[in-house]
Amino acid sequence: MAIHYSELPFTITFTLGFLAGSADRQVESFYQTEQELFDHVDSAVLEIPENIPLNVTFTSVDSTARMFMDGLDALPVGLLEQEGDGGEIFLKPSQSPLVLFQHNGDEYYPYIPGLYRIMVVSGEKPYFSWLRITPKQINADQWETMRDEVEAELRGLAQDLIRKSYGLPKDADIKLSPDILRQFRVIEHRFPAIMASITDLYKKINFAIKKEYQLMPEEKAKVVDEITIRHRVQHPDSDEWLLTPIKKINYDLPENRLAKKIVKSLIATLSKFIVSVENYQKELAAEIEALEQERFKTTSTISRKRLILKDLGVYLDKSTKMRGALNWFRTAPWYGEVNQRMEARIPHVMTTDVRYRTLYQVQRELNNETINISFDQEYMYQWKRTDKIYEIWGFLQFVKLLQHEELGFVPTGGWLYEMDNLIEDIIIPTIPPGTKITFGKENLTASLVYDGRIPSQSTETNMEKTPLYTRGTNNRPDGRLDLYEDGIYIGSLVFDFKYRPKGSIWKEDLISTNAQTTTMKQLVSYASNFSSSHLYGNRVNDYLRKRLRPVPEVWALYPKRLPSGASDYYEDHSVRLVELSPSFNNIHLVTELKEVINDIIQTKESVLHPMG
Structure with a gap:
């Protein structure tokens, strides 16, 4: 909560010089913690235009109080105090004003447009406030240009990092689709976890016990229930046969259907990637051959294309091996018993069982077309x-x-x-x-x-x-x-x-x-x-x-x-x-x-x- 200056043992007054005279502006609100200060960074604060002759007067009934403010370090040392060797610069209480800015003066400090933190320590308690210097000689749009450039630089660095993760140099002349290349990178990165999951599922996939009914000779029937009796009543002529319940393992569960679909999707993605790489290899090999036939060869260009061709060979080898390993999953004894039909609802087990969760996370990552940068x-x-x-x-x-x-x-x-x-x-x-x-x-x-x-x-x-x-x-x-x-x-x-x-x-x-x-x-x-x-x-x-x-x-x-x-x-x-x-x-x-x-x-x- 903001504390009004009238409730505190100190005052901070800024005096602005104009052609027609001077004007005093007092810092009116203070906060007791830096967190509160930051929480109220957009609240009403004292505003002073730039390039106006400016003094500050700090008074207090506490003679040991200290006032700290961003920018005091540019003033001559003799006008201020310092907390030990190399410590922060501060102002002691005084009835005499301190010159912050004066035209053609040695005490000049250019308080440029921006937000400046003020801190007062009195009775060993800190109090915080803001001073905002508003632009006068240039407009606010020009100040925003620098912030926009910072954001652009940061986003550019992040984008370069993303391109690097796709396997692309910053200015690479690679014609593979960035989307398919990114999907390959995702599968490659997650492949050890994928294989651990499908290996375990191959051996111990989830199942449920379901009850089916089958006609069998009466002497072999081990279990009789109400459906068996009802069938006998409805079919008195088949007195030697009973419709008997049999327990059967059911692999056709929603999570297994989704796991099967995801693995098939991974195989299809790798197949698409393999075709893209093979086509690009042929195109690149033809380009290299044509360049080598030229009278004036560009050696650096040929070398660069050969390096790309070598990388493509590595991609092809990896993707082919990964596709082969995933195809093994299709030989599981239960694989043919799992239906292709999907439900709209995602089974809860896809987020609780680490084996299914791994596959589900890979699918989500593959489907995520863009990487959000914030x-x-x-x-x-x-x-x-x-x-x-x-x-x-x-x-x-x-x-x-x-x-x-x-x-x-x-x-x-x-x-x-x-x-x-x-x-x-x-x-x-x-x-x-x-x-x-x-x-x-x-x-x-x-x-x-x-x-x-x-x-x-x-x-x-x-x-x-x-x-x-x-x-x-x-x-x-x-x-x-x-x-x-x-x-x-x-x-x-x-x-x-x-x-x-x-x-x-x-x-x-x-x-x-x-x-x-x-x-x-x-x-x-x-x-x-x-x-x-x-x-x-x-x-x-x-x-x-x-x-x-x-x-x-x-x-x-x-x-x-x-x-x-x-x-x-x-x-x-x-x-x-x-x-x-x-x-x-x-x-x-x-x-x-x-x-x-x-x-x-x-x-x-x-x-x-x-x-x-």
Whole structure:
């Protein structure tokens, strides 16, 4: 339940500057838990337009109260307090306002359109609220473009994963129907379970005992019931014969009919697939023969087609063997006694008996024509945070960039790439802190890590997971790219996403003063304080390794409305400011990333194989 500010021992007032004067806006509602805050993310919150001169005044009867708010880290350190070394920035109670934005002022922080969390701790109790900055210079549709791009990127990655599960490379020129190929993959994936089920059913299928009546000599009749007596009364002339009840096993049950139908359907699907593969093999063989007769041969094209032909041979061999194994099921002694007629109702046993359930699940998967792609619910909050959208979007750009043809890395595991590749629905997971995606290229491996914590001691590091440690207090870069050659760690690129103008990220006139912003100190700390006890493995001694820098550059990525594709490198501090803007191709980052990777490789070569 929302608590009105009048019931609390503190107030938060934002003062907006206009040409005609100033106006005060107070934060009126607070919640006692973050969950309540998120539940009311769409409720009425304090709204302030962007690019208006802005101050905030935090007052409280509790002198130990602390106010935290997203974005305070960009203000000069001297104006704020910090919770221990490397802790969160907060504001103490004061009658004096803190300048958040001022035209042509050093205290400028561009509170861009989006949702900002406010937290006050008073009497060791937390209170939460929202501040919404509304767009002024651009319209809301432009802000939605970035979110749409994020959704499109995520869906695209999921679609690529699905195509991969079908056995198709991303841009494969394979003419087999994706539907029939997917059905083959489903059967192939489920085949061990299918065979376990039908083997058990072959021996011990469900049955019922039914009573039938048969005329037999009186001396052989063992059981007499009312129907026997009634028949004798109705047929007095057949006094030597009795209509006697006989118990007989009945295999013609609804679940057996459905199991029989499913197995026949699997056989038919495989037969259809086999015909498709055989036809395609003939077509492809003819294409290869024609290409080989050409005067100017395209060797790469012929090689690619031969690889596809080889894959088709594997498909054909597997599908033929699976069809043969399923046909064995038709030799069961009870098979001919099970009717073809089906009932509309699905028997209950199809969901309770694991043997029948397996077949039923395979049928449902085969009949599922599309795979639904949806998003984890956590994205619903992140979509409302423009800076968070930019962070996710930027991380996904790195996923794409590494796969660009000039870089040539291929995803091999982690995050979305570890999901079951034959599920009916894909829920795209959020990207939690510490998420790692691995990529491979020849003898290189790249680990792309999102928001991973860097340990403070070398003893807490691990070559595969966290090869770096820091001597500083800043230990949570938004992303890093760890590079390995032949399994040996050779260096990292560290980067942060800053959804703000370049001028508020790096101010050259502050670099030699004590008035550097927290953001500047953070970037410098990343560049100068990261070290590694795993760099180059056992190919260098510890003395040399301690004097080497595993991180050649730190990137701060920021957007522009009209990007130029430029970057600014501050060599003395190994910090590079790089444009990364939604709605643009950002192809310049391929070159930038390629240069950093080459620099890491060349540095390794110069250390391990010095000239002379």
